[in-house]
Amino acid sequence: MPTIVLGRLLPANPDLNIEVIVDYGLTDIVAEGFDAGIRMGEQVAKDMIAVRVGPDLRMAVVGSPAYFQRHPKPKSPHDLTRHNCITIRLPTHGGIFAWEFEKKGQELKVRVEGQLVFNNIALRLGAALEGLGLAYMPEDLVRTNVQAGTLVHVLQDWCPSFPGYHLYYPSRRQSSPAFTLLRDALRYRD
Template identity: 70%
Template sequence: MAYGNFNDLAAFALVAKERSFTRAAAKLGVSQSALSQTIKALEERIGLRLLTRTTRSVSPTEAGERLLETVAPRFEEIEARLVALGELREKPAGTVRITAGEHPAISILQPALQRFLPDHPDINVEIIVDYGLTDIVAEGYDAGVRMGEQVAKDMIAVRIGPAMRMAVVGSPAYFEKYPPPLSPQDLTAHNCINIRLPTYGGLFPWGLEKDGREVKVRGEGQLVFNNLGMRLNSALDGLGVAYLPEDQVLPYLSAGRLVRVLEDWCPYFPGYHLYYPSRRHSSPALTLLVDILRYRGS
Protein backbone atom coordinates (compact mmCIF):
# COMPACT_ATOMS: atom_id res chain seq x y z
CA MET A 1 0.00 0.00 0.00
CA ALA A 2 1.38 3.40 -1.00
CA TYR A 3 1.40 6.06 1.69
CA GLY A 4 0.70 9.67 0.79
CA ASN A 5 2.39 12.82 2.01
CA PHE A 6 0.62 14.18 5.08
CA ASN A 7 2.29 17.60 5.05
CA ASP A 8 -0.85 19.17 3.59
CA LEU A 9 -2.98 17.75 6.41
CA ALA A 10 -0.53 19.10 8.99
CA ALA A 11 -0.61 22.48 7.27
CA PHE A 12 -4.40 22.50 7.26
CA ALA A 13 -4.53 21.60 10.98
CA LEU A 14 -2.20 24.49 11.82
CA VAL A 15 -4.14 27.03 9.73
CA ALA A 16 -7.41 25.88 11.31
CA LYS A 17 -5.92 26.13 14.79
CA GLU A 18 -4.34 29.54 14.24
CA ARG A 19 -7.32 30.86 12.23
CA SER A 20 -4.74 32.70 10.15
CA PHE A 21 -2.67 31.93 7.05
CA THR A 22 -0.16 34.58 8.10
CA ARG A 23 0.57 33.09 11.54
CA ALA A 24 0.52 29.52 10.25
CA ALA A 25 2.92 30.37 7.40
CA ALA A 26 5.31 32.01 9.85
CA LYS A 27 5.31 28.95 12.09
CA LEU A 28 5.86 26.63 9.13
CA GLY A 29 8.58 28.82 7.64
CA VAL A 30 6.88 29.12 4.23
CA SER A 31 5.31 31.97 2.31
CA GLN A 32 1.63 32.73 2.72
CA SER A 33 1.00 32.16 -0.98
CA ALA A 34 2.72 28.74 -0.89
CA LEU A 35 0.63 27.74 2.13
CA SER A 36 -2.54 28.91 0.40
CA GLN A 37 -1.69 26.76 -2.63
CA THR A 38 -1.09 23.76 -0.36
CA ILE A 39 -4.54 24.12 1.23
CA LYS A 40 -6.16 24.68 -2.17
CA ALA A 41 -4.56 21.49 -3.52
CA LEU A 42 -5.78 19.56 -0.45
CA GLU A 43 -9.33 20.84 -0.95
CA GLU A 44 -9.20 19.83 -4.61
CA ARG A 45 -7.89 16.38 -3.70
CA ILE A 46 -10.66 15.85 -1.16
CA GLY A 47 -13.31 17.56 -3.24
CA LEU A 48 -14.58 19.69 -0.36
CA ARG A 49 -13.98 23.23 0.86
CA LEU A 50 -12.25 23.00 4.23
CA LEU A 51 -11.73 26.65 5.14
CA THR A 52 -13.85 29.76 4.83
CA ARG A 53 -11.64 32.73 4.00
CA THR A 54 -12.47 36.41 4.40
CA THR A 55 -10.24 39.47 4.37
CA ARG A 56 -10.14 39.43 8.16
CA SER A 57 -10.40 35.81 9.27
CA VAL A 58 -10.14 32.14 8.44
CA SER A 59 -12.43 29.49 9.92
CA PRO A 60 -13.10 25.80 9.21
CA THR A 61 -16.19 24.76 7.30
CA GLU A 62 -18.31 21.89 8.63
CA ALA A 63 -16.17 19.49 6.59
CA GLY A 64 -13.07 21.23 7.89
CA GLU A 65 -14.22 20.86 11.50
CA ARG A 66 -14.77 17.12 10.99
CA LEU A 67 -11.37 16.68 9.40
CA LEU A 68 -9.73 18.74 12.16
CA GLU A 69 -11.34 16.57 14.87
CA THR A 70 -9.84 13.53 13.14
CA VAL A 71 -6.31 14.65 12.29
CA ALA A 72 -5.42 17.15 15.05
CA PRO A 73 -5.26 14.58 17.90
CA ARG A 74 -3.11 12.29 15.74
CA PHE A 75 -0.58 15.00 14.99
CA GLU A 76 -0.54 16.01 18.67
CA GLU A 77 0.15 12.40 19.65
CA ILE A 78 2.95 12.10 17.11
CA GLU A 79 4.45 15.37 18.36
CA ALA A 80 4.19 14.18 21.95
CA ARG A 81 5.95 10.92 21.14
CA LEU A 82 8.75 12.77 19.34
CA VAL A 83 9.14 15.11 22.31
CA ALA A 84 9.24 12.14 24.68
CA LEU A 85 11.93 10.46 22.59
CA GLY A 86 13.98 13.65 22.44
CA GLU A 87 13.81 14.07 26.18
CA LEU A 88 15.45 10.68 26.69
CA ARG A 89 18.69 12.60 26.11
CA GLU A 90 18.10 14.34 29.43
CA LYS A 91 17.32 12.84 32.78
CA PRO A 92 13.86 14.02 33.84
CA ALA A 93 13.60 15.37 37.37
CA GLY A 94 11.45 17.59 39.53
CA THR A 95 7.92 17.60 40.94
CA VAL A 96 4.71 17.01 38.99
CA ARG A 97 1.58 18.41 40.69
CA ILE A 98 -1.78 16.91 39.68
CA THR A 99 -5.31 17.64 40.85
CA ALA A 100 -7.83 14.81 40.52
CA GLY A 101 -11.07 13.46 41.93
CA GLU A 102 -10.86 10.67 44.49
CA HIS A 103 -11.93 7.88 42.14
CA PRO A 104 -9.34 8.46 39.35
CA ALA A 105 -6.66 9.17 41.94
CA ILE A 106 -7.20 5.74 43.49
CA SER A 107 -8.15 3.65 40.46
CA ILE A 108 -5.85 5.12 37.78
CA LEU A 109 -3.09 7.37 39.13
CA GLN A 110 -1.98 5.28 42.09
CA PRO A 111 -1.49 2.02 40.10
CA ALA A 112 0.39 3.95 37.40
CA LEU A 113 2.75 5.51 39.95
CA GLN A 114 3.62 2.04 41.21
CA ARG A 115 4.99 1.29 37.73
CA PHE A 116 6.45 4.73 37.05
CA LEU A 117 8.26 5.98 40.15
CA PRO A 118 10.76 3.12 40.78
CA ASP A 119 12.34 3.77 37.36
CA HIS A 120 12.49 7.56 37.88
CA PRO A 121 13.88 8.27 41.37
CA ASP A 122 14.45 11.96 40.59
CA ILE A 123 10.77 12.62 39.88
CA ASN A 124 8.33 13.50 42.67
CA VAL A 125 4.56 13.40 42.20
CA GLU A 126 2.08 15.37 44.29
CA ILE A 127 -1.60 14.46 43.89
CA ILE A 128 -4.27 16.66 45.46
CA VAL A 129 -7.76 15.13 45.62
CA ASP A 130 -10.24 17.86 44.75
CA TYR A 131 -13.80 17.47 43.46
CA GLY A 132 -13.98 21.04 42.15
CA LEU A 133 -13.14 21.98 38.55
CA THR A 134 -9.83 23.54 39.57
CA ASP A 135 -8.13 26.18 37.43
CA ILE A 136 -4.84 24.31 37.14
CA VAL A 137 -2.93 27.32 35.79
CA ALA A 138 -4.08 29.68 38.54
CA GLU A 139 -3.51 27.08 41.27
CA GLY A 140 -0.05 26.07 40.05
CA TYR A 141 -0.80 22.50 38.97
CA ASP A 142 0.96 20.82 36.07
CA ALA A 143 -2.10 18.79 35.12
CA GLY A 144 -5.58 17.75 36.18
CA VAL A 145 -7.75 14.65 35.79
CA ARG A 146 -11.45 14.92 34.99
CA MET A 147 -14.14 13.28 32.86
CA GLY A 148 -13.68 13.90 29.16
CA GLU A 149 -16.72 16.16 28.85
CA GLN A 150 -15.48 18.34 31.75
CA VAL A 151 -12.16 19.28 30.13
CA ALA A 152 -11.96 22.84 28.80
CA LYS A 153 -11.56 23.11 25.02
CA ASP A 154 -8.31 25.08 25.28
CA MET A 155 -6.57 22.28 27.16
CA ILE A 156 -4.60 19.37 25.75
CA ALA A 157 -6.47 16.25 26.87
CA VAL A 158 -5.12 12.70 26.97
CA ARG A 159 -7.42 9.78 27.64
CA ILE A 160 -6.10 7.76 30.59
CA GLY A 161 -8.92 5.34 31.31
CA PRO A 162 -11.59 3.19 29.65
CA ALA A 163 -15.23 4.08 29.21
CA MET A 164 -16.99 3.67 32.55
CA ARG A 165 -20.42 3.62 34.12
CA MET A 166 -22.04 4.04 37.48
CA ALA A 167 -23.97 1.54 39.59
CA VAL A 168 -26.94 2.01 41.92
CA VAL A 169 -26.47 -0.39 44.85
CA GLY A 170 -27.74 -1.31 48.28
CA SER A 171 -27.19 -4.14 50.74
CA PRO A 172 -29.35 -7.29 50.79
CA ALA A 173 -30.53 -6.30 54.28
CA TYR A 174 -31.66 -2.89 53.02
CA PHE A 175 -33.66 -4.38 50.17
CA GLU A 176 -35.33 -6.79 52.57
CA LYS A 177 -36.90 -3.73 54.19
CA TYR A 178 -37.57 -1.71 51.04
CA PRO A 179 -38.62 -3.00 47.60
CA PRO A 180 -35.87 -2.54 44.95
CA PRO A 181 -36.56 0.43 42.64
CA LEU A 182 -37.72 -0.54 39.16
CA SER A 183 -37.48 2.97 37.69
CA PRO A 184 -35.55 6.16 38.52
CA GLN A 185 -38.74 7.69 39.94
CA ASP A 186 -38.86 4.92 42.55
CA LEU A 187 -35.65 6.29 44.09
CA THR A 188 -37.67 9.11 45.65
CA ALA A 189 -39.05 6.56 48.11
CA HIS A 190 -35.57 5.38 49.13
CA ASN A 191 -32.91 6.57 51.54
CA CYS A 192 -30.35 7.86 49.03
CA ILE A 193 -26.74 8.22 50.15
CA ASN A 194 -25.71 11.45 48.46
CA ILE A 195 -22.55 13.36 47.61
CA ARG A 196 -22.08 17.10 47.64
CA LEU A 197 -19.49 18.54 45.24
CA PRO A 198 -18.21 22.14 45.31
CA THR A 199 -18.73 22.52 41.57
CA TYR A 200 -22.46 21.82 41.83
CA GLY A 201 -23.12 23.54 45.14
CA GLY A 202 -26.13 21.31 45.86
CA LEU A 203 -26.31 17.56 45.94
CA PHE A 204 -24.76 15.82 42.94
CA PRO A 205 -27.54 14.50 40.67
CA TRP A 206 -27.57 10.83 39.74
CA GLY A 207 -27.42 10.72 35.93
CA LEU A 208 -29.49 7.82 34.57
CA GLU A 209 -30.27 7.08 30.93
CA LYS A 210 -32.19 4.45 28.97
CA ASP A 211 -33.22 4.30 25.30
CA GLY A 212 -32.12 7.88 24.77
CA ARG A 213 -34.10 9.19 27.75
CA GLU A 214 -31.98 11.00 30.35
CA VAL A 215 -33.09 11.49 33.95
CA LYS A 216 -31.34 13.49 36.68
CA VAL A 217 -32.34 12.08 40.06
CA ARG A 218 -31.91 14.13 43.23
CA GLY A 219 -33.11 11.67 45.82
CA GLU A 220 -33.25 12.53 49.51
CA GLY A 221 -31.66 10.65 52.36
CA GLN A 222 -30.14 10.83 55.81
CA LEU A 223 -26.52 10.81 54.65
CA VAL A 224 -24.44 13.21 52.54
CA PHE A 225 -20.67 12.80 52.09
CA ASN A 226 -17.94 14.35 49.95
CA ASN A 227 -15.95 11.17 49.41
CA LEU A 228 -16.35 7.74 47.86
CA GLY A 229 -15.27 5.50 50.75
CA MET A 230 -17.92 6.65 53.22
CA ARG A 231 -20.70 6.29 50.65
CA LEU A 232 -19.57 2.74 49.87
CA ASN A 233 -19.29 1.78 53.54
CA SER A 234 -22.71 3.23 54.29
CA ALA A 235 -24.26 1.16 51.49
CA LEU A 236 -22.52 -1.95 52.85
CA ASP A 237 -23.89 -1.11 56.31
CA GLY A 238 -27.44 -1.14 54.94
CA LEU A 239 -28.04 2.59 55.50
CA GLY A 240 -29.39 3.32 52.03
CA VAL A 241 -28.91 3.22 48.27
CA ALA A 242 -25.71 4.64 46.75
CA TYR A 243 -24.64 5.77 43.29
CA LEU A 244 -21.03 4.64 42.84
CA PRO A 245 -18.47 3.87 40.11
CA GLU A 246 -19.05 0.34 38.87
CA ASP A 247 -15.46 -0.82 39.34
CA GLN A 248 -15.61 0.06 43.05
CA VAL A 249 -18.63 -2.16 43.77
CA LEU A 250 -17.97 -5.21 41.57
CA PRO A 251 -16.13 -7.19 44.31
CA TYR A 252 -19.01 -6.62 46.74
CA LEU A 253 -21.59 -7.60 44.12
CA SER A 254 -19.70 -10.84 43.47
CA ALA A 255 -19.50 -11.55 47.20
CA GLY A 256 -23.22 -10.90 47.65
CA ARG A 257 -22.64 -7.98 50.02
CA LEU A 258 -24.30 -5.51 47.64
CA VAL A 259 -27.24 -5.79 45.24
CA ARG A 260 -27.39 -3.81 42.02
CA VAL A 261 -30.58 -2.15 40.80
CA LEU A 262 -31.50 -0.07 37.72
CA GLU A 263 -28.56 -1.55 35.81
CA ASP A 264 -30.29 -0.91 32.48
CA TRP A 265 -30.40 2.79 33.39
CA CYS A 266 -26.60 3.03 33.76
CA PRO A 267 -24.95 3.31 30.30
CA TYR A 268 -21.25 3.69 29.61
CA PHE A 269 -19.83 7.20 29.19
CA PRO A 270 -16.40 8.71 28.36
CA GLY A 271 -13.82 7.96 31.00
CA TYR A 272 -11.09 10.03 32.61
CA HIS A 273 -8.71 12.35 30.78
CA LEU A 274 -5.55 14.02 32.00
CA TYR A 275 -5.37 17.61 30.79
CA TYR A 276 -2.73 20.34 30.79
CA PRO A 277 -2.30 23.78 29.19
CA SER A 278 0.45 23.50 26.58
CA ARG A 279 2.83 20.86 25.36
CA ARG A 280 5.49 23.50 24.74
CA HIS A 281 5.65 24.26 28.46
CA SER A 282 5.44 20.67 29.69
CA SER A 283 8.36 19.43 31.73
CA PRO A 284 10.20 16.24 30.73
CA ALA A 285 8.85 14.63 33.91
CA LEU A 286 5.22 15.41 32.97
CA THR A 287 5.77 14.22 29.40
CA LEU A 288 7.00 10.85 30.63
CA LEU A 289 4.15 10.51 33.11
CA VAL A 290 1.58 11.34 30.42
CA ASP A 291 3.00 8.58 28.24
CA ILE A 292 2.70 6.08 31.10
CA LEU A 293 -0.89 7.14 31.84
CA ARG A 294 -2.09 7.20 28.22
CA TYR A 295 -4.93 4.69 27.77
CA ARG A 296 -4.11 2.21 25.03
CA GLY A 297 -7.21 0.04 25.17
CA SER A 298 -9.88 -0.22 22.48
Protein backbone atom coordinates in the same frame (compact mmCIF):
# COMPACT_ATOMS: atom_id res chain seq x y z
CA MET B 1 -11.33 4.84 39.61
CA PRO B 2 -8.16 4.12 37.73
CA THR B 3 -5.12 2.86 39.56
CA ILE B 4 -2.15 5.07 38.82
CA VAL B 5 1.14 3.23 39.15
CA LEU B 6 3.98 5.67 39.58
CA GLY B 7 6.53 2.98 40.44
CA ARG B 8 7.38 2.66 36.75
CA LEU B 9 8.57 6.28 36.78
CA LEU B 10 10.18 7.00 40.13
CA PRO B 11 12.86 4.29 40.67
CA ALA B 12 14.31 4.87 37.20
CA ASN B 13 14.12 8.67 37.47
CA PRO B 14 15.39 9.96 40.83
CA ASP B 15 15.25 13.56 39.54
CA LEU B 16 11.51 13.34 38.78
CA ASN B 17 9.26 14.72 41.52
CA ILE B 18 5.49 14.27 41.40
CA GLU B 19 3.03 16.06 43.67
CA VAL B 20 -0.51 14.64 43.77
CA ILE B 21 -3.39 16.69 45.20
CA VAL B 22 -6.82 15.08 45.50
CA ASP B 23 -9.67 17.58 45.38
CA TYR B 24 -13.32 17.24 44.35
CA GLY B 25 -13.38 20.87 43.20
CA LEU B 26 -12.87 21.96 39.61
CA THR B 27 -9.50 23.60 40.23
CA ASP B 28 -8.16 26.00 37.60
CA ILE B 29 -4.81 24.31 36.99
CA VAL B 30 -3.41 27.29 35.07
CA ALA B 31 -4.25 29.84 37.79
CA GLU B 32 -2.98 27.50 40.51
CA GLY B 33 0.27 26.79 38.68
CA PHE B 34 -0.21 23.05 38.13
CA ASP B 35 1.25 21.29 35.11
CA ALA B 36 -1.80 19.07 34.63
CA GLY B 37 -4.94 17.69 36.20
CA ILE B 38 -7.11 14.60 35.99
CA ARG B 39 -10.87 14.85 35.46
CA MET B 40 -13.74 12.94 33.95
CA GLY B 41 -13.67 13.42 30.16
CA GLU B 42 -16.89 15.44 30.11
CA GLN B 43 -15.45 17.91 32.65
CA VAL B 44 -12.31 18.84 30.68
CA ALA B 45 -12.48 22.35 29.23
CA LYS B 46 -12.44 22.54 25.43
CA ASP B 47 -9.25 24.64 25.35
CA MET B 48 -7.24 21.89 27.09
CA ILE B 49 -5.41 18.93 25.64
CA ALA B 50 -6.94 15.73 27.05
CA VAL B 51 -5.29 12.30 27.18
CA ARG B 52 -7.36 9.31 28.28
CA VAL B 53 -5.86 7.67 31.39
CA GLY B 54 -8.66 5.21 32.19
CA PRO B 55 -11.51 3.26 30.61
CA ASP B 56 -15.09 4.45 30.25
CA LEU B 57 -16.95 4.29 33.55
CA ARG B 58 -20.46 3.36 34.54
CA MET B 59 -22.42 4.20 37.66
CA ALA B 60 -24.44 1.71 39.70
CA VAL B 61 -27.34 2.09 42.12
CA VAL B 62 -26.74 -0.40 44.92
CA GLY B 63 -28.27 -1.43 48.22
CA SER B 64 -27.71 -4.25 50.66
CA PRO B 65 -29.89 -7.37 50.75
CA ALA B 66 -31.04 -6.24 54.23
CA TYR B 67 -32.21 -2.89 52.80
CA PHE B 68 -34.18 -4.68 50.08
CA GLN B 69 -35.83 -6.93 52.67
CA ARG B 70 -37.45 -3.75 54.06
CA HIS B 71 -37.99 -1.86 50.77
CA PRO B 72 -39.04 -2.86 47.23
CA LYS B 73 -36.44 -2.62 44.49
CA PRO B 74 -36.87 0.49 42.33
CA LYS B 75 -38.06 -0.28 38.81
CA SER B 76 -37.33 3.19 37.40
CA PRO B 77 -35.24 6.17 38.53
CA HIS B 78 -38.44 7.97 39.59
CA ASP B 79 -38.96 5.27 42.25
CA LEU B 80 -35.82 6.52 44.01
CA THR B 81 -37.80 9.44 45.45
CA ARG B 82 -39.49 6.89 47.74
CA HIS B 83 -36.18 5.46 48.98
CA ASN B 84 -33.62 6.51 51.57
CA CYS B 85 -30.73 7.46 49.29
CA ILE B 86 -27.18 8.03 50.49
CA THR B 87 -26.28 11.30 48.81
CA ILE B 88 -23.05 13.08 48.03
CA ARG B 89 -22.18 16.76 48.24
CA LEU B 90 -19.67 17.80 45.60
CA PRO B 91 -18.33 21.33 45.17
CA THR B 92 -18.22 20.69 41.42
CA HIS B 93 -22.01 20.39 41.27
CA GLY B 94 -23.01 23.21 43.64
CA GLY B 95 -24.57 21.10 46.37
CA ILE B 96 -26.16 17.67 46.55
CA PHE B 97 -25.35 15.72 43.40
CA ALA B 98 -28.38 14.69 41.30
CA TRP B 99 -28.18 11.09 40.15
CA GLU B 100 -27.89 10.86 36.35
CA PHE B 101 -29.55 8.19 34.23
CA GLU B 102 -30.15 7.43 30.55
CA LYS B 103 -32.18 4.85 28.68
CA LYS B 104 -32.86 4.74 24.93
CA GLY B 105 -31.63 8.30 24.49
CA GLN B 106 -33.77 9.66 27.35
CA GLU B 107 -31.59 11.45 29.89
CA LEU B 108 -32.89 11.91 33.41
CA LYS B 109 -31.54 13.58 36.53
CA VAL B 110 -33.17 12.61 39.81
CA ARG B 111 -32.74 14.74 42.93
CA VAL B 112 -32.77 12.05 45.57
CA GLU B 113 -33.04 12.55 49.32
CA GLY B 114 -31.99 10.59 52.35
CA GLN B 115 -30.80 10.73 55.91
CA LEU B 116 -27.10 10.62 55.02
CA VAL B 117 -24.99 13.07 53.00
CA PHE B 118 -21.27 12.48 52.51
CA ASN B 119 -18.46 14.03 50.49
CA ASN B 120 -16.51 10.79 50.52
CA ILE B 121 -16.99 7.65 48.44
CA ALA B 122 -15.76 5.21 51.11
CA LEU B 123 -18.33 6.47 53.62
CA ARG B 124 -21.14 6.06 51.07
CA LEU B 125 -20.04 2.51 50.33
CA GLY B 126 -19.88 1.67 54.04
CA ALA B 127 -23.36 3.08 54.65
CA ALA B 128 -24.80 1.06 51.74
CA LEU B 129 -23.15 -2.12 53.04
CA GLU B 130 -24.70 -1.42 56.47
CA GLY B 131 -28.16 -1.32 54.88
CA LEU B 132 -28.72 2.39 55.56
CA GLY B 133 -29.92 3.24 52.05
CA LEU B 134 -29.22 3.15 48.33
CA ALA B 135 -25.96 4.53 46.95
CA TYR B 136 -24.97 5.77 43.49
CA MET B 137 -21.42 4.50 43.03
CA PRO B 138 -18.91 3.82 40.27
CA GLU B 139 -19.67 0.28 39.13
CA ASP B 140 -16.04 -0.85 39.29
CA LEU B 141 -15.89 0.06 42.99
CA VAL B 142 -18.90 -2.08 43.92
CA ARG B 143 -18.40 -4.98 41.48
CA THR B 144 -16.74 -7.22 44.09
CA ASN B 145 -19.52 -6.53 46.61
CA VAL B 146 -22.21 -7.27 44.02
CA GLN B 147 -20.48 -10.52 43.04
CA ALA B 148 -20.17 -11.49 46.73
CA GLY B 149 -23.84 -10.73 47.32
CA THR B 150 -23.22 -8.03 49.94
CA LEU B 151 -24.74 -5.43 47.57
CA VAL B 152 -27.50 -5.68 44.99
CA HIS B 153 -27.26 -3.69 41.75
CA VAL B 154 -30.57 -2.21 40.55
CA LEU B 155 -31.62 -0.02 37.59
CA GLN B 156 -28.79 -1.45 35.47
CA ASP B 157 -30.55 -0.64 32.21
CA TRP B 158 -30.64 3.06 33.22
CA CYS B 159 -26.88 3.33 33.90
CA PRO B 160 -24.91 3.85 30.65
CA SER B 161 -21.16 4.24 30.43
CA PHE B 162 -19.52 7.65 30.13
CA PRO B 163 -16.02 8.97 29.37
CA GLY B 164 -13.58 8.01 32.12
CA TYR B 165 -10.62 9.89 33.52
CA HIS B 166 -8.40 12.09 31.36
CA LEU B 167 -5.12 13.85 32.06
CA TYR B 168 -5.50 17.42 30.84
CA TYR B 169 -3.14 20.34 30.39
CA PRO B 170 -3.01 23.70 28.58
CA SER B 171 -2.54 23.55 24.83
CA ARG B 172 0.04 26.35 25.01
CA ARG B 173 2.24 24.39 27.39
CA GLN B 174 5.65 23.28 26.14
CA SER B 175 6.10 19.74 27.45
CA SER B 176 9.25 19.01 29.42
CA PRO B 177 10.84 15.58 29.07
CA ALA B 178 9.64 14.71 32.59
CA PHE B 179 6.04 15.72 31.79
CA THR B 180 6.13 13.78 28.52
CA LEU B 181 7.33 10.71 30.43
CA LEU B 182 4.47 11.06 32.95
CA ARG B 183 1.86 11.64 30.24
CA ASP B 184 3.02 8.64 28.26
CA ALA B 185 3.12 6.40 31.35
CA LEU B 186 -0.43 7.35 32.36
CA ARG B 187 -1.93 7.05 28.84
CA TYR B 188 -4.70 4.44 28.80
CA ARG B 189 -4.23 1.53 26.48
CA ASP B 190 -7.11 -0.85 25.77
